Amino acid sequence: MTLLKDYLNQWATFEDERLYLLKKLDSSIMKTMLKNNIPLDEVKKSIRDNSSLCKGKSFIAIKKYIDSFEHDIQPSETKPTTRDYNDYKQKYMPRIFDFYVQKETKIMQILQQKGYKLTDIKDIIVENTPLLKDIDINLSEKLTYFSKLNINYTKKITDINKAKEIYMIELNNLKLRHTNFKLNLYYDAKIAFSMYYEKNYDLSTIEELLAKYTQNSHAKQPEYTNAIINFVKEHTHLYHQLTNTNIIKPQNTKEKYIKYLNEYLKNTLTKSLTPLGEKQIIKRLLSEGADNTEVLNVIKAFSPVVREIGRKKNYADTIVNLASEDILKAKEHLTKVENIFKEKIKQLPQNPDNLAYALLAKEMILAGCYPEYVVKIFNEKIYSSKDKTAYYIVKSAQNNIKAEREITEFICPDNLSNMTLEQINNKHISLKDVYKYAIKERILSYPNTKLNLSDEYIDIDASIKLLNRYPGINKNELAHIIRETSARMQLPEIPQDYPKLVIEKAAKKLAEVFHYNKTQEEQKKELKEDYQLEVAINDATINNTDNDEEYIKCDYRAALSFIKKGIEENDIKNIIAEEQSTRNNKDALENFKYAEYITSIAKKINTRQLNIINVLDTKNNRPTVENMYKTHMKELYQKTNLFNQDMEINAAMYMLYKDIKKEDIALTLTKYSPHAVEPNHSSLSYINKAIIYNAQQKLTVELEKRREFAKKTLVDKDINNLYSKYYSDYKENIDLPFDMIADTIIAANILKAGFKLKDTLDAIASQSPNLTNISNENISKYGQQIEIILNKLTNTLNDTKVQKHNLAHTLTLTNEQEAN
Secondary structure, three states, rough: HHHHHHHHHHHHOOOOHHHHHHHHHHHHHHHHHHHHHOHHHHHHHHHHOOOOOOOOHHHHHHOOOHHHHOOOOOOOOOOOOOOHHHHHHHHHHHHHHHHHHHHHHHHHHHHHHHOOHHHHHHHHHHHHOOHHHHOOOOOHHHHHHHHOOOOOOOEEEOOHHHHHHHHHHHHHHHHHHHHOOOOOHHHHHHHHHHHHHHHHHHHHHHHHHHHOOOOOOOOOOHHHHHHHHHHHHHHHHHHHHHHHHOOOOOOHHHHHHHHHHHHHHHHHHHOOOOOHHHHHHHHHHHHHOOHHHHHHHHHHHHHHOOOHHHOOOOHHHHHHHHHHHHHHHHHHHHHHHHHHHHHHHOOOOOOOOOOHHHHHHHHHHHHHOOOOHHHHHHHHHOOOOOOOOHHHHHHHHHHHHHHHHHHHHOOOOHHHHHHOOOHHHOOOOOHHHHHHHHHHHHHHHOHHOOOOOOOHHHHHHHHHHHHHOOOOHHHHHHHHHHHHHHHHHOOOOOOOHHHHHHHHHHHHHHHHHHHOOOOOHHHHHHHHHHHHHHHHHHHHHOOOOOOOHHHHHHHHHHHHHHHHHHOHHHHHHHHHHHHHHHOOOOOHHHHOOOOOOOHHHHHHHHHHHHHHOOOOOOOOOOHHHHHHHHHHHHHHHHHHOOOHHHHHHHHHHHHHOOOOOOOHHHHHHHOOOOHHHHHHHOOHHHHHHHHHHHHHHHHHHHHHHHHHHHHHHOOOOOOHHOOOOOHHHHHHOOOOOOOOOHHHHHHHHHHHHOHHHHHHHHHHHOOOOOHHOHHHHHHHHHHHHHHHHHHHOOOOOOOOOOOOHHHHHHHOOOOHHHHH
């Protein structure tokens, strides 16, 4: 019998013990993961993917094996810190090692008694120990295990075929990372060093690989291979020197560099340094006050990256310059973060709690602030830097943003809404996905839901849907899902029993719905009556005509009103189709197509209206034509709480006043106007005739009003009161923006009243709405511009025509320009 067979036969005697231990390991990991609030289906998948007792087994056998474990585990109140099977496995590794070491030691003794050499036995163990087949362990754990058996596990890989395979993989990775990749000495040397220093390949194997199989067609052998092998040896020696130097308290930049290099390798779990990693070390040195020239000299002398064969000669200068630029950018970004913080913190309630601060952090991150800088500013302004509260607050904000994005970006599996709970389980669809889909449904119906994904009602609504659709759903599992998926649950100050409270509220709400005393028919009748009333109201406002075009207008306006009330789309379509059937003799299909057409119009109008209502303020930025239109429409909407054609004319007039081309205005209205969605209103011909033409007429009228305003004389002995009177008169009578032109006209009239120029400009500086939240420097410039214009005016201004907003063409128009 050979040594290998003898060794395996000895292990066969411990087969039952080994299998018991492995099953016990899986069972213990499963219990721990369930206690840590990890969903059951995710736990089962983790066991299935990682357990050695599941490898090569049929699906039925695996299911039977996993189902044999205890599942009814009460979860703890803490959030899971990890979901990785291998992380949970670490807790049991000492016991597992003890078992295998004990058996291996006993087998070694038996085999030695049979006359086998100890060195041969150890070689057999290294290649064939069941531990490596039963448990997935890393290199560090292998070294620990074999050291317990007094086996020196330093054997290099000599398989040339494996080496070729690794070489080609690394080469392909480089091609993917670099555009126009061209293999040369640098890349071959990089791969060779990685294979020797990091992947444990024998140097002679690497030498054979390069000599026979390098893909560099320009390589001159043997010089090419010899150069790379010499580099690998020297570079390995350099890394050994650097990593074996233990510096506790560095005294100079060189010692700091070596210390920080070792810390970087340890923290990133890597064995070699990259340019990116080196840049982080240099930034740390520069931030601590090291001189650029001193750092550059240290990099040139000690950097392993500098000494890479084929590395560009200007690398050291480049990397130090890039690090310096990063530090400058970091300071600029910190200033930006501080300014955003000062602005946003004013909006917090009195005595804000951690939840309020987390929402502040969320706003800042979404505004472009780097999370680590938010932590820094929170430590300086809110919390003590001695604890980690700021870090956890910002981390919860990041988790909240991530959870919201996972929901909004979720792509639903096909036909999920039509599946039963059993079908969902059979297709191995996670309940987490089912929960996300319930929220996504609401977003698709009401896009504004995306603004409130962290509100409690989102989770209650999703829970109602799941409890209603899947009566057999396990409420404990649903609680797990809410804890994992809910965006609100990621925020601080949310109680640990929040999922339970959500489910209780959802169940209560569902019960109320089931016991609601109105029947479906009564509700349908009420909706129909409401719809008929909406149609009648609209019919009265559209001259009460009776043709098809007017019915269409009445219907889509009524449908729009229903959409705003939150009535389901299908209910709206059914009501319209039924109402339409009373007006004609067409079949049900034709009437339903009409209903879909009407509803689609209403939805498009609603979407465009919401886009206007939700437009962000762009006052501090140079606005696009789109934002100029939407912002002005929003201001008009906030005054009247409605949308109509007059608003479109007003917005078009405003854009004409701002010198926007008619073609650009027409295109903007076509794309973004709610009015342009209505039938027969989307054509450029209609927009030009009905909107832009009327806007031009209105602009002419308003400019004429402003010209007359320039001639108006008001009286008051107090200059500030006089300015207020002119301002109020302008706002009440002229439908144009109150801009510098308006201030200039008022200034001219105040001067006519006998006041001094300096006092006039002071009155404007203190009262003009154009100078709110403006720096003193810009206020001064504003006054200087007005003074320049006033100096060019005639004494009375009686003949001044204010026709355009551009100051160069306003109060300084020549007779020739007026004629044009």
